[in-house]
Amino acid sequence: MKSIQYFNFQNSLSALNFYEKHLGATNINRLGGDDKMFDDMPDDYQIDKDFTMHASFEILGETFYCSDTWKNKSIDNTGAIVAFTFDASNTADKERAEEFFNRAVAGGCEVTMPLGKTEWSEFYGMFNDPYGVTWMVNAE
CATH class of the missing domain: 3.10.180.10 (2,3-Dihydroxybiphenyl 1,2-Dioxygenase, domain 1)
Incomplete structure (x- = not known):
């Protein structure tokens, strides 16, 4: 399942x-x-x-x-979150995550947390798309 x-x-x-x-x-x-x-x-x-x-x-x-x-009918997707997680030691995955994030931002998505190191992750970032969905990338 x-x-x-x-x-x-x-x-x-x-x-x-x-x-x-x-x-x-x-x-x-x-x-x-x-x-x-x-x-x-x-x-x-x-x-x-x-x-x-x-x-x-x-x-x-x-x-x-x-x-x-x-x-x-109009709908509010605020609160819908998609989280992509990847192995922090996998350089290719990190590059894919960064490319995904940057492509979305260049397309008009709003950054809510820039990509970078945080207290809880080696590489983390979030953005909202124009349809109300929040997307996040997170290295574990």
């Missing part, structure tokens, strides 16, 4: 595009409202072609899921 972070967004398509461009998301698979499976839905349940029923994507080799809120 494993656990997978599942996000709800008002506009998952926008989030997926941002994550691909600025967080390096790969292997994006999306079931949208334009899928033929929704053609025969009753009028009350028709959804926009840009609506995301379900999507999966990977960042730094980890899988995440997401979908749109019903009728694209």
Whole structure:
């Protein structure tokens, strides 16, 4: 058994595009409202072609899921945190974490704690993305 972070967004398509461009998301698979499976839905349940029923994507080799809120109602993801941990002695992992962090910040994410040594970690940093999610990197 494993656990997978599942996000709800008002506009998952926008989030997926941002994550691909600025967080390096790969292997994006999306079931949208334009899928033929929704053609025969009753009028009350028709959804926009840009609506995301379900999507999966990977960042730094980890899988995440997401979908749109019903009728694209606003949602506050404040408090949702993703933590990537890595071995402090693994130089390649540290470089990947630093690249991930810097790419996100260059793309417009807000730094809440700069990358660096802390009392509890050899290498730690946090940022918030435009969708309310907090991302952290932490060396153990």
